[in-house]
Amino acid sequence: LAKTTQPISMDSYEGQEVNITCSHNNIATNDYITWYQQFPSQGPRFIIQGYKTKVTNEVASLFIPADRKSSTLSLPRVSLSDTAVYYCLVEGTGFQKLVFGTGTRLLVSP
Amino acid sequence: SQTIHQWPATLVQPVGSPLSLECTVEGTSNPNLYWYRQAAGRGLQLLFYSVGIGQISSEVPQNLSASRPQDRQFILSSKKLLLSDSGFYLCAWSPGAVEAFFGQGTRLTVV
Numbered sequence: 001l002a003k004t005t006q007p008i009s010m011d012s013y014e015g016q017e018v019n020i021t022c023s024h025n026n027i028a029t030n031d032y033i034t035w036y037q038q039f040p041s042q043g044p045r046f047i048i049q050g051y052k053t054k055v056t057n058e059v060a061s062l063f064i065p066a067d068r069k070s071s072t073l074s075l076p077r078v079s080l081s082d083t084a085v086y087y088c089l090v091e092g093t094g095f096q097k098l099v100f101g102t103g104t105r106l107l108v109s110p
Numbered sequence: 111s112q113t114i115h116q117w118p119a120t121l122v123q124p125v126g127s128p129l130s131l132e133c134t135v136e137g138t139s140n141p142n143l144y145w146y147r148q149a150a151g152r153g154l155q156l157l158f159y160s161v162g163i164g165q166i167s168s169e170v171p172q173n174l175s176a177s178r179p180q181d182r183q184f185i186l187s188s189k190k191l192l193l194s195d196s197g198f199y200l201c202a203w204s205p206g207a208v209e210a211f212f213g214q215g216t217r218l219t220v221v
Contacts, residue, residue, distance in 0.1 A: 042212075043200045044212055046210065095161060102153035
């Protein structure tokens with residue numbers, strides 16, 4: 001499993017764009033990058049997954065450079081309800097061990 | 111559609127007492143199943159995972175055990191709880207790719 005490194009915490013204000021970067025220097029060729037969101041006293045929820053370049057859905061965008069050694073989760077115009085912990089996972093196809101790191105605690109203020 | 115059930119939602123147990131947390135998945139077959147623990151303010155710690163009936167892999171040596179007696183049932187147990195076993199326990203299932211789905215969790219307090 002590729003080791004991931006994320007900032008421990010980030011602060012933002014409502015309406016701003018938030019970018020959370022995850023480093024995964026030893027990512028393997030068949031590894032995918034997946035991001036989850038967790039609110040207090042709830043299980044994590046899948047946000048987005050990508051392999052390379054850019055992926056966008058109704059919630060977020062995921063930017064992956066050509067070398068795939070890092071990835072950036074972009075949350076457009078955050079609101080107070082986006083305050084949560086965000087986890088970056090890097091795992092291969094097939095069986096996924098689903099090892100979560102410590103995540104990034106995002107606090108959105110008014 | 112697939113659903114995951116985990117119970118109980120909260121549990122207060124004395125030190126030294128046994129534990130049994132149950133998780134069931136509906137609407138799918140042969141799911142990968144996972145148990146996690148989360149201490150207050152901390153990240154998710156993978157405890158056990160299972161790829162099939164009777165197949166259990168342990169990630170952290172401790173006084174907890176897991177069993178999978180049926181395809182869609184995953185049980186977390188302990189013979190004697192410790193204070194350090196307190197935490198938020200989460201069960202999850204995955205079809206093997208893309209995303210995982212989590213239960214509502216069990217808040218365990220050992221007193």
